[in-house]
Amino acid sequence: MTRRRPRPPDLTAFHLLFGLWLMLAWTLSAAGVVDVWMPRSGALQQEFLAAFEGALKEKGHNVGAIHDLGVTPRPTPAPGKVIVALGRDATAQALDAGATAVLSVLVSRRDALALHADDATGKLGAIVLDQPIPRRLAMLRILAPDVASVAVLLGISAPEPAAALNQAIEAAGFTPRLATVEREQEIVPALERVLTPDSALLATPDPGIFNRDTVMSILLTSYRHRRPVIGFTPAYVRAGAVAGVFSTPADIALQATQLLTAQDDLQAFKRGILDPEHFRVAINQRVSRSLGLPEISEDTLRTRLLDWEAGR
Amino acid sequence: MTLPPPPRTARLAAIAVTALSGSSAIHAETAESLFYDDIPIVLTASRLAQSTYDAPAPVTIIDRELIEASGFTELHDLLRLVPGFQVADWASGSPTVANHGMGDAYGRRIKVLVDGRTVNNSFWGNVHWQDLPIRVDDVERVEVVRGPNGAAHGANAYQGVVNIITRSPRTESGNTVTVRAGHREMKDVGVRLNGGEEELDWRITASHRGAVNFLSFEGEAAETIERNVANLQVLLQPSLADEIRIQAGSTVGFDDTGIPDSPTEPLGKRRIKENYLQLSWLRSFGPESELSVQFYHQDRAERKHWVIPAGAFDLPVRQDIDLQRDDLEVQWTRRLDEAWHVLVGAGVRRDATRSILYFSSDRPEVGVQWQLFSSLTWQATDRLAVNVGGNLEHHYYSGRLFSPRLALTYALAPRQSLRFSTGTAYRAPQAWEARSFTSVSFADQILAITYWAREEPEPERVRFVELGYTGHIDALNLELDARVFRERFDRYIDDRACSFPPTSRNVVCDYDPPPNFVGLLGRTAVNFVNAGAIVAEGAELRADWRQPGWGRIVFTQSFVNITARGNAPQDPDLVHSAPASMSGLQVIKELTSSWRASLGFYYATEMRWLNDGDVVPSGGRTDLKVARLLGPNGRDGELAVTAQSLEGAYPDFHEGDFRHEPSLFATARLSW
Incomplete structure (x- = not known):
């Protein structure tokens, strides 16, 4: 009697499911890995946001949540998220809330230096408005x-x-x-x-x-x-x-996008105080x-x- | 919902507040808001110095450096720095200024403005330079249009426009004391105080000065003056776009003038009081778009009383005159697009003059005039700009006048341009020429008439054409301004003396005296008529060379040739009323970082001042100033010695009657 060798399990469905899960996870992660916190929604912030969303999309990413701290309570940062904080106050709130990666934009060098001095764990990167x-x-x-x-x-x-x-x-x-x-x-x-x-x-x-x-x-x-x-x-x-x-808000948005997408892991962006490039x-x-x-x-x-x- | 600030935010906020509280510039601005917040437009078209490259007219700017280096302490002297301008002083009245001839004791063919306020008086039309309630120390710069500019300023901007711009309180701080003393009893003490907070700045200046201007020469008139001057300027900025300026000033003083031992014109004090109040509102819509509204009131009173012994009775003379002016002007400028720029404005003015002596009546002579003006500039190509301007006005004596101008400027290079301009301007007769009736009366009988303006003369008219070049030679650091011009002056208003019969004089009046004229003290009267036409042709050059570390040299040269036109009889001196050649040289030498020497040389060929003036032979004058500048950049003051007219006394108005005296004085100016 010949015993039939057991057939290996059919992994096609698994692979398909895993692939779908990966795609979903990638899509979800791409959609949600960058949140924007702003102190209020003014023309300046909207100009930045419009340029930032457009530039990020070109790189295959999307902006996740946008929090207007002037009208909503300060959210709890989700683990693994990059928070792009517009201005000094939003940056300070993001750091205080325990965010692990904060990119501060539309911030002066003086304020960025003060924030950076308090950032012992290296969570903060900042593109300052001051021209070198x-x-x-x-x-x-x-x-x-x-x-x-x-x-x-x-x-x-x-x-x-x-x-x-x-x-x-x-x-x-x-x-x-x-x-x-x-x-x-x-x-x-x-x-x-x-x-x-x-x-x-x-x-x-x-x-x-x-x-x-x-x-x-x-x-x-x-x-x-x-x-x-x-x-x-x-x-x-x-x-x-x-x-x-x-530098205009759009110039800063472009640099922020380039900074975040310079490596595969958006969270691994360069920390410290950065001069505006554009x-x-x-x-x-x-x-x-x-x-x-x-x-x-x-x-x-x-x-x-x-x-x-x-x-x- | 507003969240309480997190600890770090609170700390940052505390940093910011602490930092800001160290200064009085307390602002809620965050550092980041500085980058995007709007701020007021400061250097608007009206605050920038007139660009000589783009101007549709020949413009000379006398800047602060030249003013300080010149050593001049009186405003009229600054015009010696302008090519072609003739400046003179005489002992019986205010200094006088003319351009291209026709000057006499009452220079009334150049319009003079101080911060936009016309200061020519309505009776003589001249400017009482020494009575203006500002001092040379208050002047930021002087912008001079060296030719007719009726299109922009209306009647009486006939031979030129002088715009004196005072220092803004925003650009000053602290306090300054200036003391000058020299020979011939020259004394001059002044104080300037500045202050302000945030949107309000102010400045107060006050000074007292005196000098013997003229010693009696050949038994003619002498003059000693004394003046107390105070002025105030307040600037308010209620919003980003608005500025309100309040200016007020007063001069009180006297001229001790007259002819020693003369019974008819004895030495005595002519007391002078001059006041003004000026309110201006400026709203900026953009760097080249603004609306300005300006109102000012100014008044002047002169008093001189003496008695002429006349045989059986004494004849009291009251040389009194009161002048008042109220003026409202609105001006709007706007850049329509890259190519078009427009300016429109309107103004109304009321002049009132009261003088029993000059009108033989206590009733004030009142005139109201209005004007509409516009200027349109079209940048036709990258290089060519076309400017069309015009001023339509209704003058209280001359009726409706329209002064047009067309100017083309062609940019040869970024800072080099050719200019062609042509136009017409007018000079309306003054109250003196249109209304005066100076008489001596007793018991309703007229014993004598001196001035009798029987008919209003027509306004003088000038039609001009000029071709100019303004350029900066980068390689030499040299600024050049050159032009040739032709100005035809028609309907020159002159005085004509005649005698009423019975008379032995040659010129008999062709009109009758008033019915109550008895003529016991004289039968000759002076009337004003349009008498003659001339053409002034010439060329002007100004070269301005600067070299940081060395200094600056400014050379000016003008040539003028005046010829008579028409067959009507006219004053034969008219064609000699401008020097054929005038030269000026200013050398500023930086000896060290804190020592500076400056030399001014002014030369003119022979000319004749008209009417009260006379021949002035060819001659020059040299001024020298050596200054030790105090503080960093010399901004804390100076110690200086100035010598004016090293050659000694010289005639500059009437060779037979007056000598302009030399002057030597020391200056100490301290700021803190």
């Missing part, structure tokens, strides 16, 4: 080749320490002229001290110095001395700074002409700035 000083100084060099010194007003809440600024300015070939300002009334006298005939003023995102109440004094005083001001936002350029380099420039041509600066278009300036970055 060397990039801003390179722009100044292109715009105003005759400028030899760079004036900076430093407040108590300065985004960069004086030593780092001095170093960056000297490294770019300029003479630093720094003045510390503690009260609004000191701004004009401080400007008078640092604005030499060969200088330009580098405005910094320091809320104690460069705010809507002081912008008029700063721009008018600088203009009175016929010295250019390098702004840090399109609004500052529109107000009267000669030029500025900045940027735009704005020139106030009327002010530039009035100060007698060489004429240059925004496109040309950006191209030359990109060339400079590529050559670093």
Whole structure:
């Protein structure tokens, strides 16, 4: 009698089921691995979100939950999720809630540094809004080749320490002229001290110095001395700074996507404080002409700035 | 639902609040909101200096550096820095300024504005430069249009427009004390205080000065002046788009003037009081789109009393005059798109003049005028811009006037342009020329008439054409401004003296005197008529070279040739009323980081000032200033010595009657 060898079990269905499960799991994981927390839903946040969802989708991922912390209670972060937090407050809440991977965007360097200092376990990465000083100084060099010194007003809440600024300015070939300002009334006298005939003023995102109440004094005083001001936002350029380099929420969204998808595991994104990579420039041509600066278009300036970055 | 902030957020918030509380700029702005929040547009078109490359007219800008280096302490002197401008002073009145001739003791063919407020007075039409309630130390810059600009400013922007822009309180801080003292009793003490918080800034300045301006020359008039000046400027920014500016000022002082030992014009004090209040509102819609509304009131009073001994009785003279002006103007500018920019505006003004001496009546002479103005700029191609402007006004003497302008600017390179402009402008007669009736009366009988404006003369008219080049030579760091021009002036308003019969004089009046005229003290009267036409042709050049570390050199040169037109009899001096050649040189030398020397040289060939003026021979004047700048960048003040007219006294208005005295003074200006 011949015993029939037992037939191996038919795994086709199992394989099919396993495949389906994997696909489902992958799809589910892709759909839910990135949550967005925002402090409120404003135009800025919507601009970021629209660009971020679009860019992420192109990479085969989707945004999961979107939490508007202004209208809903703070959620509990799901394990294994990346939380993209918009701004300082949302980032702080995500970290406090125990999230294991937080990418902070639309955040200033000063706030990102403070958050990072408290992040002992390395959960936080941040793409800051502040443009790197060397990039801003390179722009100044292109715009105003005759400028030899760079004036900076430093407040108590300065985004960069004086030593780092001095170093960056000297490294770019300029003479630093720094003045510390503690009260609004000191701004004009401080400007008078640092604005030499060969200088330009580098405005910094320091809320104690460069705010809507002081912008008029700063721009008018600088203009009175016929010295250019390098702004840090399109609004500052529109107000009267000669030029500025900045990143839009869409630029930051693109970088966030590239950062997250640079590796297979989205959670393994690079931590730490990251400069914005994608940027735009704005020139106030009327002010530039009035100060007698060489004429240059925004496109040309950006191209030359990109060339400079590529050559670093 | 609002969640309580988590501990870390609370800590961050505390950091932010602590950081911000260290400054008085307390704001709820987070650092990130700084990157995207809107802020006010500061350097709007009205706050930027006029671009000389794009301007549809020839513009010279006297900046703060030149003002300080010049050593000038009186406003009218600053115009010596403008190519073609003639500046002079005389002992019996205010300094006078002209451009391309026709100047006399009452320079009234250049419109002068201080922060947009017209300061030419409504009676003489001239500017009482030394009585304006501002000081040179208050001036940020002076923008000068070196030719007719009626299209923008209406009647009386006839030979040019001078716009004096004062320093904004937003750009100043702390306090400054200035003390000047020199020979011929020159003294000048001033204080400037600044303050403000957040959306409010203010500045108060006050000064007292005095000097012997003219010693009596050949027994003619002398002049000593004293002035107390105070002014206030307050800036409010109630919202991001709005700015409210309140300005007020006052000058009180006297001219001790007259001819020593003269019974008819003795030395005596002419007391002067001048006040103004100006309110402005500016709303910005964008860098090149704004609405401005401005109202100002200004008044002036002059008093000088003396007695002329006239035989059996004394004749009291009361040289009193009161002037008042109220003015409202609205202006709207907008960039429509990349190619089109438009400006429209409207204004209404009321002038009132009261003088028993000049009108022989206590009733004020009142005039109301209005104007509509517009300017349209079309960027036709990348290089070519076309500007069309016009001003339609109803003047209280001259009726309806329309002053048009067409200008084409062609960009040769980014900072080099050619300009062609042509247009028409008018000068309406002043109250003096249209209404004066200066008489000596006793018991309803007119003993003498001096000025009698019997008929309103027609407005003077200028038709101009010019071709200019403005450019920056990058390789040389040199700014060039050159032009050739032709200006035809018609219907020149002149005074004509004649005598009522019976008279032995040659010129007999062809009109009758008033019925109650007896003429016991004189039978000659002066009337105002349109008398003559001239053409002024010439060229101007300004070269401005800067080299950081070395200094700056500014050279100006102008050539003017005036020829008579028409057959009507006219003042033969008219064609000599501008120097054929004028040169200016300013050298600013940075000796060290804190020492600076500056030299100014001003030369003109022979010319004749009209009416009260006379021949001024060819000659030059050299000024020198050496300054030790205090504090970082010299912004904490200076110690300086200034010498004006190293050559000594010189004639600049009337060779026979006056000598402009040299001046030597020391300055200490301290800021903290």
